[in-house]
Structures are given as C-alpha cells and as structure tokens.
Amino acid sequence: MNHALDALQDLGEQLERLAAEPRTSRRAWWPWQRRTLAAVAVALIAASGAAAVTLTRGSSPPVAIYGMKLCPVSYPYLAASAPTRVVYPTDYPQRSIPESRGVTCFASLTDALDAGYGIAPAPAGDTRLEMLYMQPAPASVLSVCQRASSEIEATVYCPTRLPAPWVTPALEYECPTDGCGVALLSLSGSFTAPNSYVGSAPGVGEVTIWQATDRQQRLYPYLVGCLGNRARPIRHATYRGNPGVWYDCSMFGGSTSSMLEWHHGNESYGISADGPTPLRQQVVQYIAQHMKALN
Amino acid sequence: MAEASEFIELYQRDAQAVLVFLTRRVLDVEVALDLTAETFAQAWRGWPRVRSGNEAEVRGWLFTIARRQLSHYLRRGRVERRALLELGLTVPVLSEAAATEVERLAELDTLRSQLDRQLSRLSEEQRRAIQLRIVDELSYPAVALELGTSESTARARVSRGLRTLALALEPAVAHQRSAP
Numbered sequence: 478m479n480h481a482l483d484a485l486q487d488l489g490e491q492l493e494r495l496a497a498e499p500r501t502s503r504r505a506w507w508p509w510q511r512r513t514l515a516a517v518a519v520a521l522i523a524a525s526g527a528a529a530v531t532l533t534r535g536s537s538p539p540v541a542i543y544g545m546k547l548c549p550v551s552y553p554y555l556a557a558s559a560p561t562r563v564v565y566p567t568d569y570p571q572r573s574i575p576e577s578r579g580v581t582c583f584a585s586l587t588d589a590l591d592a593g594y595g596i597a598p599a600p601a602g603d604t605r606l607e608m609l610y611m612q613p614a615p616a617s618v619l620s621v622c623q624r625a626s627s628e629i630e631a632t633v634y635c636p637t638r639l640p641a642p643w644v645t646p647a648l649e650y651e652c653p654t655d656g657c658g659v660a661l662l663s664l665s666g667s668f669t670a671p672n673s674y675v676g677s678a679p680g681v682g683e684v685t686i687w688q689a690t691d692r693q694q695r696l697y698p699y700l701v702g703c704l705g706n707r708a709r710p711i712r713h714a715t716y717r718g719n720p721g722v723w724y725d726c727s728m729f730g731g732s733t734s735s736m737l738e739w740h741h742g743n744e745s746y747g748i749s750a751d752g753p754t755p756l757r758q759q760v761v762q763y764i765a766q767h768m769k770a771l772n
Numbered sequence: 773m774a775e776a777s778e779f780i781e782l783y784q785r786d787a788q789a790v791l792v793f794l795t796r797r798v799l800d801v802e803v804a805l806d807l808t809a810e811t812f813a814q815a816w817r818g819w820p821r822v823r824s825g826n827e828a829e830v831r832g833w834l835f836t837i838a839r840r841q842l843s844h845y846l847r848r849g850r851v852e853r854r855a856l857l858e859l860g861l862t863v864p865v866l867s868e869a870a871a872t873e874v875e876r877l878a879e880l881d882t883l884r885s886q887l888d889r890q891l892s893r894l895s896e897e898q899r900r901a902i903q904l905r906i907v908d909e910l911s912y913p914a915v916a917l918e919l920g921t922s923e924s925t926a927r928a929r930v931s932r933g934l935r936t937l938a939l940a941l942e943p944a945v946a947h948q949r950s951a952p
Contacts, residue, residue, distance in 0.1 A: 482788060482870050482873060482874065483864075483867060483870050484805055484864040484865070484866045484867065484870050485787045485788060485791060485864075485870075487864035488783075488787070488808075488809055488812065488861070489783050489784065491861050491862070492780060492783055492812060492816060492861070493780055495816065495859060495861070496776035496777070496779055496816075497776075675821070
C-alpha cells in the first residue's frame with residue numbers, strides 16, 4: 478500500500494487490532510434485537526408474577542440487566558410453560574406473543590423442543606417458512622413499485638409479502654437517465670433472522686427484486702442479476718406463463734444466493750435471496766407466488 | 773475458513789484499489805473513503821465464510837461488496853455504516869495531502885472535465901449541487917450553504933445527480949473493470 482495514504486493506514490491499523498481479538502467477543506446484537514428481547518422478556522416476566530422459573534438442560538433463567546429481565550445472549554430462545562407450553566423463535570413477531578407464565582430461556586430451539594416445548598404457531602396472517610416469518614410487505618414497498626410503474630413502460634412486479642422483520646427503511650428504483658426512459662427497478666433490502674440463518678451475515682438475509690433490459694443488465698451488474706457473482710443455471714422454470722430459469726449465484730464455488738429469473742416482453746425480471754439451502758429457494762418461491770403485477 | 777492474518781493481507785493488497793475504484797464512481801474522495809471503510813467492515817464480518825485461497829476470487833468477492841455499497845449509496849443518497857458501527861470502527865479523517873494523492877491515482881481531473889460536459893443532462897438543482905461539490909470541490913456544509921438547503925439534502929442532490937450521470941460516465945470508467 479502507498480503509505481502516503483495515511484487514512485487507509487489508520488483504517489488498516491483498526492482492522493489489525495480487530496483481527497487480533499477473538500472473533501466471538503465481537504458478536505454484537507442489533508439494537509432492535511436487544512429492544513425486542515427486553516420488551517418481550519419484561520412483558521412475560523411481569524405476566525408471570527411469582528411463577529417459578531423452570532430449569533432444564535440447555536436453559537437458563539432470565540437475568541436482570543439495568544432493571545430489566547432479559548434472556549441471556551447464550552440462551553436467546555424464550556419459552557413459556559403457560560397457558561401453552563411453547564417456545565418462541567428469536568424472530569417471532571413481538572406483537573403477537575400472548576401473556577404467558579413460567580418463563581425459561583433456552584440455548585437453542587432444539588433444547589427447547591427436547592424439553593417438551595412446541596414451536597409457537599405463526600400469528601394470524603403470517604406464514605412461517607422454517608425459522609422465517611413472512612408478512613405483508615411494508616407500504617413503502619408498494620409505493621415505490623407504483624412510482625416505478627408510472628415511469629417504466631413495462632409490467633412491474635411488486636412483492637406483497639416479504640420476510641419479517643424487514644429492516645430496510647427505504648427502497649428506491651433506479652432511474653439512470655433523464656425522464657426515466659431506461660429506468661430499471663432494483664428493490665433490495667435486508668431482513669433479520671436467527672443466527673443460524675446465514676445470509677449476507679449470520680442472522681441477516683438480503684432479498685433483491687429487479688427488472689431490467691439486457692443492456693441495463695450489462696451496465697449495472699451490481700444492481701441486477703446475480704449482483705456481480707457467478708450465475709449457474711440450475712433448472713428451467715415457468716413464471717406465470719413466462720419462461721424462466723433458476724440460478725445459483727456462487728462465490729468461491731459455494732452457493733450464496735438463489736435467483737429466479739424470467740422474461741416478459743423486452744424485460745428480464747428476477748428475485749434473489751441469500752441464506753441457507755434450500756430455505757432461500759423457498760423464500761424466493763414464496764415471494765414470487767405473492768407478486769402483484771402492475772401495468 | 774481463511775485466517776485473520778490473510779484478511780489483513782487482503783486489506784494491504786486491495787484497499788487502495790477499492791478506494792480508487794469507488795472514487796472514480798462517486799468522484800468524491802471523502803464519500804469513497806466512507807464506502808471503502810464500510811466495504812472492509814462488511815468483508816471482515818463475512819470473512820469466516822471465505823474458504824478459497826484463490827486471490828482473484830477473493831478480490832472479486834471484495835469488489836462485489838464494494839459495488840453493493842456503491843449501489844446503496846446511489847440509491848439512498850447516504851453511506852451505509854451498519855458494519856462499521858457494529859464492529860466499532862471509525863472512518864479516518866482524510867488529510868488534504870491524502871485526498872490529493874487519491875484524486876491523482878483515480879485521475880479525477882480527467883473525469884471531472886468529462887463530467888463538466890455532461891452536466892447539461894441534469895436538472896438545475898442537481899447540476900448546481902454537482903458543480904459545487906464535484907467540480908468546485910466545496911465541502912458539503914459549504915454546498916448546503918450555497919444551495920440554501922440542509923447538508924443531507926445537498927448530499928442527496930449530489931448522489932442523485934451522479935446516478936443520473938452514471939450512464940454517461942460508464943464508458944469513461946469501463947476500463948477500471950479489468951482491475952477487480
């Protein structure tokens with residue numbers, strides 16, 4: 478490196494210090510996870526009153542931090558013995574957790590299941606895909622699609638259901654030229670999941686929904702398609718009567734995301750999601766089944 | 773899993789290339805340094821999943837992350853700092869000498885003159901913002917003062933203007949693609 482670039486040297490020194498530490502000590506919880514867990518734990522502890530805390534293998538009682546009862550980081554799976562004996566996956570939608578008693582925190586979902594707890598059913602209106610919950614897409618997503626639809630002279634496919642919690646606050650469509658004559662749609666956003674869902678990072682997945690002409694795909698490989706990764710066709714598919722192909726978008730020879738691409742008129746469309754196989758394909762399939770075509 | 777020491781080697785080998793790559797696309801060293809820092813923070817977070825010792829593939833992966841940062845910036849008009857915050861890293865202060873050096877490496881002078889010819893493609897407010905920040909090289913607070921807007925609005929106008937110009941500038945930056 479050119480040492481005249483002192484800013485890069487400074488950053489490099491920070492990274493060296495980071496690399497010298499044990500990686501586990503850097504695992505940080507996201508603020509929303511801390512808030513959610515704190516709120517859920519406080520609500521459940523309050524509801525439990527003086528109920529005894531059940532201790533089983535692979536579990537821990539809640540701990541008190543800053544006056545709040547929390548599930549310890551190593552035991553993130555909150556379970557309640559009453560009114561029903563259920564365990565809540567770490568991304569269980571908070572709004573739907575009923576008042577419960579007999580709270581225990583488990584190290585893993587398996588520990589909770591072994592202890593005789595069942596997984597809490599998905600809240601009404603939600604769909605559970607293994608460890609993920611699919612919910613109606615935020616209103617901002619439809620709003621972006623509608624704006625894009627008014628300016629792109631082609632059918633716009635808009636997702637109506639997405640993995641929750643969807644953490645990307647704003648989505649935008651690309652409009653690289655005046656008047657949006659060659660506008661392309663590229664909606665990408667992140668969702669959070671249990672740490673065992675490894676997408677762009679442990680506990681974080683990314684979904685990209687795009688449409689573009691062939692020329693735009695060549696000009697914006699970082700916005701559409703496999704986002705610069707190698708695309709390996711897996712099998713042919715048909716999407717709403719249009720020809721399509723499933724791809725694995727590979728990095729280092731290992732799959733990191735799955736993409737369903739189809740063609741309609743002069744446009745190519747795609748949905749991709751990263752995460753563990755085959756769940757990420759289920760996510761893409763589910764989103765595809767719940768797309769709304771805007772003309 | 774790749775070793776932590778190999779990540780430092782990756783940084784030492786490619787940090788400057790990433791910075792130049794991003795500088796040529798955002799035409800702003802300060803923003804490019806922010807994007808570079810977030811790129812490496814995200815790369816560090818994903819490093820445990822890297823199993824290949826192939827230098828070219830690792831470099832391709834790194835530039836994929838950089839491209840994602842670029843697209844986020846162009847879409848949202850602000851730099852993503854999620855991984856930096858999570859890891860507790862700070863973006864270094866850019867000295868004037870270092871900024872000049874990066875601009876020289878990125879051949880920004882040439883790009884600026886090409887950009888100047890493309891400004892007519894922009895709306896008046898975007899053209900003014902790009903002119904002040906990229907061509908006249910004013911700081912964002914100064915640009916905001918000139919435009920009579922907040923700093924965040926000034927930043928958004930610059931990034932949107934750059935996005936509009938991306939198509940026109942693409943041939944000029946295409947040769948950089950051989951780098952990653």
